[in-house]
Amino acid sequence: EVQLLESGGGLVQPGGSLRLSCAASGFTFSSYALSWVRQAPGKGLEWVSGISGSGGDGGTTYYADSVKGRFSISRDNSKNTLYLHMNSLRAEDTAVYYCAKVAAGYYFDYWGQGTLVTVSS
């Protein structure tokens, strides 16, 4: 059974930093692309960042314009863990952050339960 478990969310001041983690199990972690998708309170879904799996472009990273230069995605295939390093956080980054496994193409076939990040003074 595929499982994704996020952690690391919390309250942070504007301009601060936070690192989210996503522990995965139930699939060959290194083989699959993964993403972070966020949802602001009462709002819709926004893709944030992605990282490719093993293969020709293994480890290639992608970012939404809204977070480019501030967020960094990485993975540790030896620990089956995905990370999102978030710097220079803004109030508009407040959201539940989900990690998601990427299916063929770029759909999201499995999701974690999410971790809440609140940026406020």
Next chain:
Amino acid sequence: EIVLTQSPATLSLSPGERATLSCRASQSVSSYLAWYQQKPGQAPRLLIYDASNRATGIPARFSGSGSGTDFTLTISSLEPEDFAFYYCQQRSTWPPLFGPGTKVDIK
């Protein structure tokens, strides 16, 4: 950048009724469109991918159709557990993008 529009914003129906949800893209996304269901406090769940293919474990009452710019998610007979938010998502162009969602609530 592609814009996805979903209609209606809210659909009020009774259990057993048929639900028809629309997703329209500002330019063609071919058949590269998915549908997700999200219940309050839960993560989204993939229902349909590539416009018409049901994801693993999704009941047959959910079906998707369309191509190009106009897509439809149909729930043939609403079960109590189907009252939720539904989002479409395109993967035709980068970045992957979600629509604003349709809420299906109990009439």
